[in-house]
Amino acid sequence: MTAIYKRELRSYLTSMIGYIFIFFILLLTGIYFSAYQLGAAYPKFEYTLSALTFVFLISVPILTMRILAEERKQKTDQLLLTSPVSVEKIVMGKYLALVTIFAIPMAIICFYPLLMTKFGTVSLGMAYTAILGFFLLGCANLAIGVFISSLTESQVIAAVLTFILLFAFYMMNGISSFFSEGALSTCITFGLLILAAAIIIYTMIKNLLISAVVCVAGEAVLAVLYIVNSEFFAGGIQKVLQVFNISGHFDNFANGIFDIKGVVYFLSVVAVCVFLTIQSIVKRRWN
Amino acid sequence: MIEVNNLVKRYGDHTAVDHLSFKIEKGKIYGFLGPNGAGKSTTMNIITGYIASTEGTVSIDGHDILEEPEKAKKCIGYLPEQPPLYFDMTVLEYMRFAADLKKIPKDKKNEMIEEVMDTVKITDMKNRLIKNLSKGYRQRVGLAQAILGYPEVIILDEPTVGLDPKQIIEIRDLIKNLKQKHTVILSSHILSEVSAVCDYVLIISHGKLVASDTPENLSKLAAGSNNLSLVVKGDKEKIRILLGEISGVRDISIEGSGEEGEWNVKLTTEEHTDIREDVFFKMAENRYPILEMQSKKVSLEEIFLELTEDGAGQKKEKDAEQESDDKEGGES
Numbered sequence: 001m002t003a004i005y006k007r008e009l010r011s012y013l014t015s016m017i018g019y020i021f022i023f024f025i026l027l028l029t030g031i032y033f034s035a036y037q038l039g040a041a042y043p044k045f046e047y048t049l050s051a052l053t054f055v056f057l058i059s060v061p062i063l064t065m066r067i068l069a070e071e072r073k074q075k076t077d078q079l080l081l082t083s084p085v086s087v088e089k090i091v092m093g094k095y096l097a098l099v100t101i102f103a104i105p106m107a108i109i110c111f112y113p114l115l116m117t118k119f120g121t122v123s124l125g126m127a128y129t130a131i132l133g134f135f136l137l138g139c140a141n142l143a144i145g146v147f148i149s150s151l152t153e154s155q156v157i158a159a160v161l162t163f164i165l166l167f168a169f170y171m172m173n174g175i176s177s178f179f180s181e182g183a184l185s186t187c188i189t190f191g192l193l194i195l196a197a198a199i200i201i202y203t204m205i206k207n208l209l210i211s212a213v214v215c216v217a218g219e220a221v222l223a224v225l226y227i228v229n230s231e232f233f234a235g236g237i238q239k240v241l242q243v244f245n246i247s248g249h250f251d252n253f254a255n256g257i258f259d260i261k262g263v264v265y266f267l268s269v270v271a272v273c274v275f276l277t278i279q280s281i282v283k284r285r286w287n
Numbered sequence: 288m289i290e291v292n293n294l295v296k297r298y299g300d301h302t303a304v305d306h307l308s309f310k311i312e313k314g315k316i317y318g319f320l321g322p323n324g325a326g327k328s329t330t331m332n333i334i335t336g337y338i339a340s341t342e343g344t345v346s347i348d349g350h351d352i353l354e355e356p357e358k359a360k361k362c363i364g365y366l367p368e369q370p371p372l373y374f375d376m377t378v379l380e381y382m383r384f385a386a387d388l389k390k391i392p393k394d395k396k397n398e399m400i401e402e403v404m405d406t407v408k409i410t411d412m413k414n415r416l417i418k419n420l421s422k423g424y425r426q427r428v429g430l431a432q433a434i435l436g437y438p439e440v441i442i443l444d445e446p447t448v449g450l451d452p453k454q455i456i457e458i459r460d461l462i463k464n465l466k467q468k469h470t471v472i473l474s475s476h477i478l479s480e481v482s483a484v485c486d487y488v489l490i491i492s493h494g495k496l497v498a499s500d501t502p503e504n505l506s507k508l509a510a511g512s513n514n515l516s517l518v519v520k521g522d523k524e525k526i527r528i529l530l531g532e533i534s535g536v537r538d539i540s541i542e543g544s545g546e547e548g549e550w551n552v553k554l555t556t557e558e559h560t561d562i563r564e565d566v567f568f569k570m571a572e573n574r575y576p577i578l579e580m581q582s583k584k585v586s587l588e589e590i591f592l593e594l595t596e597d598g599a600g601q602k603k604e605k606d607a608e609q610e611s612d613d614k615e616g617g618e619s
Contacts, residue, residue: 003384007373007376007384011375011376015375074372075371076372076373078332078367078371079385081336082336082337082360082363082367083388084357084358084361084388084389085357085388086356086357285337285338286339287298
């Protein structure tokens with residue numbers, strides 16, 4: 001694992017890409033910092049960070065697009081996968097290298113609140129809570145990027161897909177407001193989703209019986225639930241979509257609150273994405 | 288050393304490897320021979336654990352590649368068809384990375400890297416970026432990576448493709464020297480290469496093992512069945528009848544040679560029989576002069592072609608069977 005970690009780190013720091021990532025984050029932080037803190041003399045650094053959550057939309061795809069896609073394209077994954085290192089360690093080594101690169105601008109950002117204390121009273125606790133939250137948010141976004149990169153061998157596709165996905169997650173509040181909160185419409189939406197899932201299952205395993213059973217059973221459960229307690233469905237779509245609202249989970253941190261739920265959420269996103277990445281690599285060997 | 292049992296790999300409807308079984312013993316050089324697309328690379332990728340088989344098992348030194356992958360992979364050095372090189376690293380950096388991946392102890396690492404780079408003659412290139420190396424040198428760096436750590440088995444997928452003749456000879460000599468300490472498996476679609484380097488040849492066609500023996504035995508096998516070609520002057524039908532009387536003749540084909548009354552005769556004889564004298568006296572008795580007589584021994588090349596084409600024939604039959612099976616299955 002350390003071998004892969006060191007190689008990735010060196011590769012990012014000997015090519016442009018690592019520096020572009022660091023430069024981009026520091027540049028935007030600098031612009032917002034000078035506007036809010038230096039210009040408007042606003043004492044809350046959290047506010048700057050909460051305005052900055054969009055930097056990940058552009059910087060994360062740049063950093064993560066090549067991490068696994070390039071290995072596959074250059075066939076260097078043959079070296080990794082035939083060496084006595086497990087897939088888990090390969091993915092973890094790569095992911096930790098990305099986190100380390102991201103930690104560099106974050107370490108520099110840690111000096112900003114200290115700088116502000118020279119000129120007035122600043123709640124350092126709140127500022128550093130927000131920085132921690134921002135760091136975790138970045139880690140979660142990086143994990144998503146790693147997963148997308150494992151799906152394709154084209155860096156461009158990986159970058160575009162990661163951007164689209166992160167953008168959709170970023171706009172999740174807006175997207176969820178498109179859907180009605182009514183119980184019946186929610187129930188119908190879920191019903192359609194189950195139908196779609198059954199069709200996908202059918203195309204994958206080509207077994208009419210199993211997919212029909214899944215479909216009928218799913219719809220029946222939905223119908224029973226709706227008849228027993230229709231209020232159960234009210235606002236259901238919004239609740240489900242909220243799970244994907246990654247930057248929304250940063251809100252509490254941005255208000256200076258150390259949100260345990262948020263920490264658990266970000267770490268779960270990382271764990272799920274790393275797990276999915278490992279599975280996608282292992283699965284490809286069986287195709 | 289390596290046991291491959293009933294290996295099958297299917298990609299959708301296409302069967303790339305079809306019930307392949309063989310054993311690899313220690314201290315020999317094995318050659319995988321087969322036309323392009325025969326399933327050589329797929330088999331190697333399965334043995335090294337890069338891809339998984341649909342059915343069957345591979346065990347290396349008693350370790351199953353799927354159940355104990357790390358132990359099994361530790362015994363193997365692999366040079367895939369396209370050397371797995373990172374273009375943004377120098378040769379030395381790459382070798383150090385490969386050494387770390389293979390978990391070579393720190394105290395031996397540098398010494399071993401020097402030694403291996405010396406063996407494949409890339410020491411002069413050690414501070415060059417891999418992306419600036421020529422194809423031949425890249426191949427050598429890949430080879431160095433496979434040898435590094437001195438694994439018991441070294442698997443090389445078409446190690447001499449794209450090299451110039453001088454480099455090919457150098458790499459072949461290198462592979463021969465590896466035999467002293469390692470078991471080597473190499474694949475090739477070039478026959479002369481396999482017969483020059485290998486102690487044992489496995490001929491693969493359409494994912495099936497069609498022959499496996501030493502190159503010498505394969506040649507002997509081929510020498511058994513002889514072809515005799517003659518140019519005889521005389522009556523075509525009479526010649527056919529007379530030659531048919533000779534025992535040991537399996538097949539006769541007679542064509543006009545272009546000259547009036549002269550016939551090109553091709554005889555296929557049974558194995559290990561020499562009918563040249565019989566033919567001569569038979570023709571002499573009937574006063575049909577033999578103008579030319581040539582005995583042709585089948586070369587390894589021809590066996591290779593014959594075996595791989597047979598494989599294709601069987602495959603087609605099998606496909607047809609499968610199709611009809613499928614149809615029946617679909618109807619029921």
